[in-house]
Amino acid sequence: MENEKREKFIVPIGPQHPALKEPGHFEFTVDGETVTGATVRLGYVHRGIEKATEDRNWTQNLYLLERICGICSHSHAMAYSLGVEKLAGVTVPPRAQAIRQVVAEMERIHSHLLWLGVAAHEAGFDTLFMFSWRDRETIMDILEGLTGNRVNYSVNVLGGVKVDIDAERADSIRKGLDLLEERTRHYLKVVTTDETFLRRTRGVGFTTTEQAEALGLVGPTARAANVARDVRVDVPYVAYAEFPVTMTLDTGGDLEARFVVRIKELFESYRVIRLILDKLPAGDLTMRMPRRIKEGETVSRIEAPRGELFYFIKSGGGEKPERIKVRTPSINNFALVTGTAVGHQLADMPMILAGMDPCFSCNDR
Template sequence: MTMEAQTTTGKFVVPIGPQHPALKEPGHFEFTVDGEIVTGASVRLGFVHRGIEKGAEARNWVQNMYMVERVCGICSHVHATAYALGVEQLAGVTAPPRAQAIRELVAELERVHSHMLWLGVAAHEGGFDTLFMYSWRDRETVMDLLEAICGNRVHYSVNLLGGVKYDIDDKLADQLRKGVDFLEGRCEHYMKVVTTDETFVGRTKNVGKMSKEEAYELGSVGPTARASGVDRDIRIDAPYVSYEQFPVKLITDDAGDLQARFVVRIKELYESFRLIREILDHMPEGELTVKVPRRIPAGEAISRVEAPRGELLYFLKSNGTDIPDRVKIRTPSLCNWSSVVNYAVGHKLADMPMLLAGIDPCFSCNDRSVTIHRGGNVQNDWSWEQLRQYGIAYYR
């Protein structure tokens, strides 16, 4: 996939990637510059395609629960939640209230994990390695809490079709409260840094500004859009799991610059802490699962959730068997890339790493489809096994 914005011929082109110290995943960027000022920008994605959507067509509904978690390690729970909601919609079942509350609880813990990881990466791209080390050190706390719930620190595997695997007892609830109290205190320090540190403010204030109208036009989602005043959050607009019982307060900012994206995400951490406490204090009683048939009735379903980066959408199609006919995933990173290549123009080349990190990009989230041409107009659809054998032969 290639996107371009206001490219200018006859100027010097600076390539970044697909392998570059500033990129944690492979992506290729070309910035056309006039001196130090960027006059054009383009991005090419698709370097980490893993065939997950195609692979889902060769596995049953239960096996795919664990495959979709691998779309993104940082958003594994929310992918599994979106998938489970779609399958449950097709099957005509609803998970018990206690399971829905636990899904929301883990989703908010995952949001804390994601935002703190992003804070460190974004600070590192701007040369603020002290903030990077502090935030990643404190991030260990939320990873320990997630490990206490499910035994895993990244791919949590909390969800089942029809419910969840793990319960929250009183001892675990107290541990979660203590961890949240510690993290909330640390976030006060982070907020002070991003709003008062002279060097940090100089690198972020009025940098990469995007108006509310531009955010709508470019299709931005999540904290990137909310930092430009867009009042859109799937947890509020289309509540799922237990977000109706434990609602979210919308966090927005009208500045629309890079600093506002930091502020919005840190404020969202405070909101996640409040939600976690409220769920723990008013956890519904009852079972954790309901029975879901092995063969899912034929039909189509769309499920939408609010991932840490923004709206995540799943389209599922069943042909009445135990294997899905189609699993289509649209991730928030895909929606936010166009905003980067748009507001990069006019800024200094040195601002590009922080601007790229500002949307919290996930390259592997985008890369799920590939077309192989063997000369001429010949184009074939390959099975999962053919794709696998092609990869083995290519790297042999």
């Protein structure tokens, strides 16, 4: 018996597995059904984008970096553009900044609704999955109408944006948001009252505020444990200073809180998009950018749907960057899985993993 106890039983999951559409490999050490350890191996879709940026010019990199992730593509393009514009000393017109914010919040809506579906699916609640994905089509149609694309919207150019919002477009966006807001109210009710669903979320994957801070969590995952971290509030970028958002916090710290925080953030996104549409500043959409960027280093931080996205950009003064470091929110949040897995049932692992909204293509750059 003693010897049996000392032997480790490892359950390998992935890289291809039924829980997630993207490849990642996990090894859970278990004692019976209880997890006693967890490790992660990434890199199955590593494309070497950081290295590739060193071989492309500043404009080409915008399109390359936008393709790091299919869900938060605008976040990557925006973080990069803001960094390069800061290095070049170019001030982007307020109308362009406001449009960037509108698209960023639309991206948050589509990302959170997509996540809601995936997470509901992990819990075996496929009706919620199909409803939320059906409603997500509303925002996808708005994005397609506005930008021409469902993913990789390609809204940013260095120095501004290339799409404009006229009165007619604004009306159709408002109509879509009204529908979504009504549906979101329903989802908030479902995830906080459905008995069966709550048994998969309430008290599962719990972290205290101190733990969440120590693990370095970011984004909604951190805010669900009452850690006040939101780049939109801490360091307002684009137009967040003129059109501020309120930070959504929850003291729960468990999976249920992560559902509640993300869904409540949607209301904040609807509100701020409407506000911007009403008061969209007039003016140009772009500023002229130099082909060579002044020598220097900068950091660019934005709040992607999953949390803080961090870019470190170094220019040697040429047509190409010296180095671009991309730190995506998921890499920080993976600490939640390895940090809180111990003591949980093996069957809770897919839910805990889905609860932090992992993005493997972001990690694997």
